[in-house]
Amino acid sequence: MPKARWLLAAGLACLAVACLASPSAAATQVDKKLSYTCPFPLIGEQKLDVEVKASFDVPSAPGGTLTTSGLAVSVVVPDKATRGLALVGAASVEGTAAAEVTLANGSLTLPVTVPLTVAKTTLPPSGPFTAQATGSVPPIVVPNAGKTTITLGGFSTRLTPKKADGSFTGLGSFTSDCTLDPGQDSVLLSFDVGTTQSGYHYSLTGTTTVKALGTTVPLNGSFAVTTQPTFSDRPAFDPAQAAFKLFGFVPGTAELRFTPDGEQTGSLGDGGFVAHTKLALAVPQVSLFGVPVADQNCRASAPIPVDLRTGTGFALAAGGPVAGTYAIPPLTDCGAFTGYLSSLFQGEGNAFAVALTAR
Incomplete structure (x- = not known):
């Protein structure tokens, strides 16, 4: 390694x-x-x-x-x-x-x-x-x-x-x-x-940090890697609940749904991989003070590219740490508060930090 x-x-x-x-x-x-x-x-x-x-x-x-x-x-x-x-x-x-x-x-x-x-x-x-x-x-x-x-x-x-x-x-x-x-x-x-082994299947646990909201969100899901005939990845995240505070005191919640969007590729090397993933982000529920402020079609206006790389100690047969950074584009179709909600979410410096465990 x-x-x-x-x-x-x-x-x-x-x-x-x-x-x-x-x-x-x-x-x-x-x-x-x-x-x-x-x-x-x-x-x-x-x-x-x-x-x-x-x-x-x-x-x-x-x-x-x-x-x-x-x-x-x-x-x-x-x-x-x-x-x-x-x-x-x-x-x-x-x-x-x-x-x-x-x-x-x-x-x-x-x-x-x-x-x-x-x-x-x-x-x-x-x-x-x-x-x-x-x-x-x-x-x-x-x-x-x-x-x-x-x-x-x-x-x-x-x-x-x-x-x-x-x-x-x-x-x-x-x-x-x-x-x-x-x-x-x-x-x-x-x-x-x-x-003979054309792929690997893992359970996924970890977090994603949304910088603009100032919050770290627990994640669960699965991750499938296909190695033959070419490399491809297929992350599947469960819906995640983000809790945050605007201005340091206004309580808010948001549901984040990351799903694969488009071709998922990558490459193997030295016992691990880098997955070139594109994710769609839906935000069907956003509440402030417990009051819903987003339409159910609220989502990122474009796919989100992210390179997910395995870290030290990762082995294809067992799993290990995977991380990557990404940027959230402006939101769309969120209703009357689209512009405001977009300003809460969009921006760079967001990160995935997850662990894969072989099934």
Whole structure:
């Protein structure tokens, strides 16, 4: 989600490298072999063979969760590196790594840096040796339908060779920035997020603030979101009762009825959405001192556009906060007091603040 680094994962270790990614729904086993070029002190650039194994559960619908388990990364380090480390008296090597991974899901492209731990590895007298690197991957919500890929990039390691007695060698700790050798398929995992779930239905609670009246009005209702084949929204607000005071002491009440008007569109992204909504506003009852002053046909003279955006913590599968601001145009057909009532309601700076709960 930002919460973005919730994301995916991939791990790659070179001489500490690991590769991770996350999904959630049908177990998919991955065994990927790649080659990298990494610079070493004293001996220059070396080619390393990396093997990544993991099990992924991939989501079947947008808003589902991606999880990963059984991540195991092996890095084969060539004999020349072994001999170079022996020159400084190294008996073992250990450290950390940071792998570059990219999650692509519909319109979402998310670069992720995954921290890894390189286990202490005892060095042989000569010949290649194999290092193991691991890292943990949090669950990840995949917001969009369609093809989703987890692609590996380069990685950086911070390695510390040590002598047999545990003391440092003359190299201390060194950093090696490794690059993926060209001509390889670096996609760790590819899967389709299905379209079996074509929409979401929520109950709605919250408020709308009418700035000109100086009042905040409780709201209830429902909200339907269609994600296939294109995004559309359909808010349904129950009639709401506004209580206000003119000049700070004249008590008044008004019934507000917000209903969809025209095309309702929007877009998905990063686990939430923005809904481009148009609302008709009817004000069939307005009373001052308990006396009705509006005809039942009283309403806003034009549709009210408002962008309703999901907030922090929103998830399509569960719901969460949604907010938006709007302007009320002049009122019409309110009877003899149309002009006066219009002046009470119209203006900018009005706001919706609601919470959606999945049904």
